[in-house]
Amino acid sequence: MDISVNRESLEAMRVFDLATTPLRELNSALHAIAPGTNDTNFEVVNPRGSHAVAVGIDQPVTVDVRGSVGYYCAGMNDGGTVTVHGSAGPGVAENMMSGTVVIEGDASQYAGATGRGGLLVIKGNAASRCGISMKGIDIVVHGSIGHMSAFMGQSGHLVVLGDAGDALGDSLYEAKLFVRGTVKSLGADCIEKEMRSEHREKLAELLERAGVTDVSPTEFKRYGSARKLYNFNIDNAEAY
Amino acid sequence: MCGIVGLFLKDKTLEPKLGAMLSDMLVIMTDRGPDSAGIAIYGAPSDGRAKITVQSAKPAVDFAGLEALLKPVDASVTVELKSTHAVIETDATQSAAVRDLLAEQRPDVRVMGSGDSVEIYKEVGLPKDVVARFGIREMGGTHGIGHTRMATESAVTTLGAHPFSTGADQCLVHNGSLSNHNNLRRELVREGMSFETQNDSEVAAAYLTAEMAKGKDLGQALTSALDDLDGFFTFVVGTKSGFGVVRDPIACKPAVMAETDQYIAFGSEYRALVNLPGIEDARVWEPEPATVYFWDHEKAA
Numbered sequence: 001m002d003i004s005v006n007r008e009s010l011e012a013m014r015v016f017d018l019a020t021t022p023l024r025e026l027n028s029a030l031h032a033i034a035p036g037t038n039d040t041n042f043e044v045v046n047p048r049g050s051h052a053v054a055v056g057i058d059q060p061v062t063v064d065v066r067g068s069v070g071y072y073c074a075g076m077n078d079g080g081t082v083t084v085h086g087s088a089g090p091g092v093a094e095n096m097m098s099g100t101v102v103i104e105g106d107a108s109q110y111a112g113a114t115g116r117g118g119l120l121v122i123k124g125n126a127a128s129r130c131g132i133s134m135k136g137i138d139i140v141v142h143g144s145i146g147h148m149s150a151f152m153g154q155s156g157h158l159v160v161l162g163d164a165g166d167a168l169g170d171s172l173y174e175a176k177l178f179v180r181g182t183v184k185s186l187g188a189d190c191i192e193k194e195m196r197s198e199h200r201e202k203l204a205e206l207l208e209r210a211g212v213t214d215v216s217p218t219e220f221k222r223y224g225s226a227r228k229l230y231n232f233n234i235d236n237a238e239a240y
Numbered sequence: 241m242c243g244i245v246g247l248f249l250k251d252k253t254l255e256p257k258l259g260a261m262l263s264d265m266l267v268i269m270t271d272r273g274p275d276s277a278g279i280a281i282y283g284a285p286s287d288g289r290a291k292i293t294v295q296s297a298k299p300a301v302d303f304a305g306l307e308a309l310l311k312p313v314d315a316s317v318t319v320e321l322k323s324t325h326a327v328i329e330t331d332a333t334q335s336a337a338v339r340d341l342l343a344e345q346r347p348d349v350r351v352m353g354s355g356d357s358v359e360i361y362k363e364v365g366l367p368k369d370v371v372a373r374f375g376i377r378e379m380g381g382t383h384g385i386g387h388t389r390m391a392t393e394s395a396v397t398t399l400g401a402h403p404f405s406t407g408a409d410q411c412l413v414h415n416g417s418l419s420n421h422n423n424l425r426r427e428l429v430r431e432g433m434s435f436e437t438q439n440d441s442e443v444a445a446a447y448l449t450a451e452m453a454k455g456k457d458l459g460q461a462l463t464s465a466l467d468d469l470d471g472f473f474t475f476v477v478g479t480k481s482g483f484g485v486v487r488d489p490i491a492c493k494p495a496v497m498a499e500t501d502q503y504i505a506f507g508s509e510y511r512a513l514v515n516l517p518g519i520e521d522a523r524v525w526e527p528e529p530a531t532v533y534f535w536d537h538e539k540a541a
Contacts, residue, residue, distance in 0.1 A: 147489075
């Protein structure tokens, strides 16, 4: 047997049609991938809003999802590259550890919630609570985001090319927020902060990784924590 | 959780398929709530006629000889039996008299809804069984709403199923839970509203009915609801010619909408919409929090 042909077949795209194949077969196949394997290209067709598509990936595989997905797509992703050629339901890339998740359409609420690493790119708009309790993930939204985004964000970056809704960064810890458009209102303890050169450099890097070429870091404002909720303030004792 | 769906047709050629389309949407939402299911269908009203959809736990007893019983009040009355429900069609001027006689002679019969065009069917059980039991797939109409319930605020009974109808041709489905429904119920009772259940969603329906009775249109009533209702809600509401959607300001209860030249559709999830014609090219969006969406066949015409 010609070894190059054999390798080609090993590297061939594996296609899962969710109209005919149970979701669990897709996710089991993704979980069964051993480190160092060549079998790394997956395509998912007819997702039709299914929940939990491509969750729990822990190898550097590439998954292209042709259509829109429901809840928790690419949740817990650790090293995979997942592209949704459609829109995503609530909780996309929830608790991502590493890797890249790209949503070509819009994302519903709590996109990237609790994420610890990796890059989430949303090419449309994200709804409420985008990046809630983010812990190291980087999120770039080409459109706008809804209310209560980055609530209690601990670390990582949230970049928004459009506008932000009410109560951005409420009770924020050390996540860094960059918004190009308007912010409807800032949440408790979130303030606008000076954009220093290290922030512009980081922003330029994130924009490049997210495929944004026509926007300059100078167009953004930075928001972060005023750090007044970190410790108990004795002057507030009467409030309890 | 709960799953809710709604479909408002713009293209008349789809009207014969309304029941089938709405049934498919609701059945897909089954895993959001298995306790009970219900659908309201708005058919074409016929001049001078009114419909009353009624339900009985003992249809064999309560519906026996029903048409003959009601004839003395309205000679034109017809009764169509559908499992535990019956649709009574009357001369519109005699509708109230028919209801009075029904309440007196068949006290265990419950009115699910009434008006010129709405028919409401709801029962304990899964959506697929409920739509089959009442032959919903064969029904045509202009718009309709549906609900599959995961009960939180009151008992799993037929009366606790959605849609709730508290006024002529009005009905509401709800995903969420209200926290001020007991107070609001007391206020509405004082204003003359009556209630069949302890359910929070029935209070929301009655609230909208009371607001519309004060002269508001559906859109204005939904706007008031944002001020007066406390809790979590995504509502889909139907009137004789209108269709409305509103979410509370927190908006944690899911909602997706789609619009094409042929229809406006609502689903708790995108899954509910995937079988609709032309969905690939539809405008699909998530309704904004604390924002009223409202369409009307009469205003569009």
